Amino acid sequence: MLIGEVVGSVVSTRKDEQLESFKLLVVQVRDHSNQPKDQYVIAVDSVGAGTGDLVLYATGSSARQTLTTKDKPCDAVVMAIVDSWDVGGENVYEKWSS
Amino acid sequence: MLIGEVVGSVVSTRKDEQLESFKLLVVQVRDHSNQPKDQYVIAVDSVGAGTGDLVLYATGSSARQTLTTKDKPCDAVVMAIVDSWDVGGENVYEKWSS
Amino acid sequence: MLIGEVVGSVVSTRKDEQLESFKLLVVQVRDHSNQPKDQYVIAVDSVGAGTGDLVLYATGSSARQTLTTKDKPCDAVVMAIVDSWDVGGENVYEKWSS
Amino acid sequence: MLIGEVVGSVVSTRKDEQLESFKLLVVQVRDHSNQPKDQYVIAVDSVGAGTGDLVLYATGSSARQTLTTKDKPCDAVVMAIVDSWDVGGENVYEKWSS
Amino acid sequence: MLIGEVVGSVVSTRKDEQLESFKLLVVQVRDHSNQPKDQYVIAVDSVGAGTGDLVLYATGSSARQTLTTKDKPCDAVVMAIVDSWDVGGENVYEKWSS
Incomplete structure (x- = not known):
């Protein structure tokens, strides 16, 4: 997994029907000093994350092991x-x- | 997933028979400022995307979770x-x- | 998928028995201007490709979805x-x- | 697999329920001279590793083949x-x- | 797949029990001119390779398709x-x- 910050979101109406109701987050990757990298990924939210949250994301087939994403065409x-x-x-x- | 722009297409007549009728799109990756990157992927279309559309694409085994691509040798x-x-x-x- | 040119081949006699009879191609990756990149992959041939052909190749688990490569230790x-x-x-x- | 050093840990209370009780390690990748690289991964511990240990880690679907991580949304x-x-x-x- | 040279080995006594008896090789990647790259991978041996051998290695889930590595937490x-x-x-x- 990698750590990133939720910095935005993506809206799509025309998409694979299995993706209906998914919240698509723009996650900017952090390096191991917690500095933002020039790299991002679009990830499905499975924990109620919001803008500004630092999050862990998984990629590849492992991204389909949550209840939300099971068998869905989702790679993050x-x-x-x-x-x-x-x-x-x-x-x-x-x-x-504080 | 990553975001890219559909910038072209690929035509192939000699291919794995499971790929018959697939529309193969050239997708140029965008960075998180929506600027084009010097990176592309050839992806199968599952939503009727056309040139100029900004799209989300999934890679790896997740690319086989749409009805179109199930069990096909397709990685995007x-x-x-x-x-x-x-x-x-x-x-x-x-x-x-506008 | 990515596009590359078949530029060579690899010969191996001592290999996993499931790989017997595989044709192993050296594929040099092309960028989206069709220029050769300083990157290659060794891929199993499933369509009768030869030197000089421009080809599409798939990687990861998707590389095992052709009849030729099913359940084989092949990642391209x-x-x-x-x-x-x-x-x-x-x-x-x-x-x-012409 | 790659080799890295365990350099830290991550604490998360709001996470996918399948991840409860996982120990999340920050692993800094080593190059083949055993020098630290400017690259890290967050990996689930399955062997009782601690800070300062040099470890082997696996990524992708292979990361779900330990008893600890089976069917979990874990990619390292x-x-x-x-x-x-x-x-x-x-x-x-x-x-x-010594 | 990529080509690399076996340049070393890794010894580990505390490891996932499914990895017992595995020979862990350090493989340094070659470029397509057969020059060593500044990149390596730790791979499980399934063919009796030794130091100095040039080898083909597969990564990801495909690395689990040999008899040796089936269902093991091994990604190369x-x-x-x-x-x-x-x-x-x-x-x-x-x-x-000669």
Whole structure:
């Protein structure tokens, strides 16, 4: 999995019928210092994530292992919202920091 | 998934018989500012997309989860036409803008 | 899928027994201007492609969806020979051009 | 598979229910000289790895073939702790070196 | 598939039990001129390859289609030893050249 920030969304009315009701999020990838990378993915939301949330997303066939995405033509899914993230003994992100 | 623009098509008469009648689209990838990247993919159309459409495509085994592509040797499918796309609170693309 | 040119072949006698009789092609990837890239893949032939042919190849689990490659340890398959290819209204390749 | 070092962890309370109780490790990829690369992955632990361990991780559908991760929306798993690693006849890493 | 040279091996005692008895090879990727690239993969051996051998390896779910790797958490497998390799009408590698 990789970590990214939800930075937007995509609207589509003409799509594969199995995708009806999916929320399509634009997720910008973070590097391991929690800095935004020049890379994004469009992922289906399975946990109620919103703009500004840092999330974990899975890609490939693993993206079809949530209840929401099972057997759907979906290759990326947001399956967790990140609370905190530590690297090298340092806290690089804390959702509830004031 | 990633977003790209349909910029062309591929014609092939000698191909795996399971691919008969497939429309093969050349999709140029867009970055998250909706700028064209120097990257493309050949994807099977499952939604009636045409040249100039901005589309969502899925890759890998997920590309075989549409009715069109089930069990076919196809690793990329266009499964949605994008109406609009927001990033960072800005509308980066609007299909029906006049 | 991506488009590439068949530029060579690989010979192997000691291999997984399920690969017996496979023709292994060296495919050099083309960019969307039909220029050769500094990238290649070794793909199993399923359509009778030969040196100089422009071909479509699929990767990953989709490469096991042809009759030739079903359930084989093969992650890339040539499953179509390209006749012509259009990008941006221009014909970038025409097999039968004289 | 690739080799990386466990450099941190990720905490998430709101996640797909199938991910409950998973330990999520931040793994920084090593190159073949055992030098850290500017690349990481978040992987589920299946072998009791801890910070500082050099590990092997698998990605894609193969990441769902451990008892821990079977049928879970997980695309990367740590499935071995590296004891030693030789390249070109040289020992590039030895866990128990004093 | 890609071609690489077996340049080393990895030893691990603490690993997923399904990986017991696997030989883990360090494979350095070759480009299409048969020059070593700054890229490697750790692959399970299924053909008795040894250091110095040029090999073909498959990745992803296809890496689980050999008898050795079936249903194992393994995303790369060496499934052929290369005897010779031709590109552009030139022999770039010949195992038995004197």
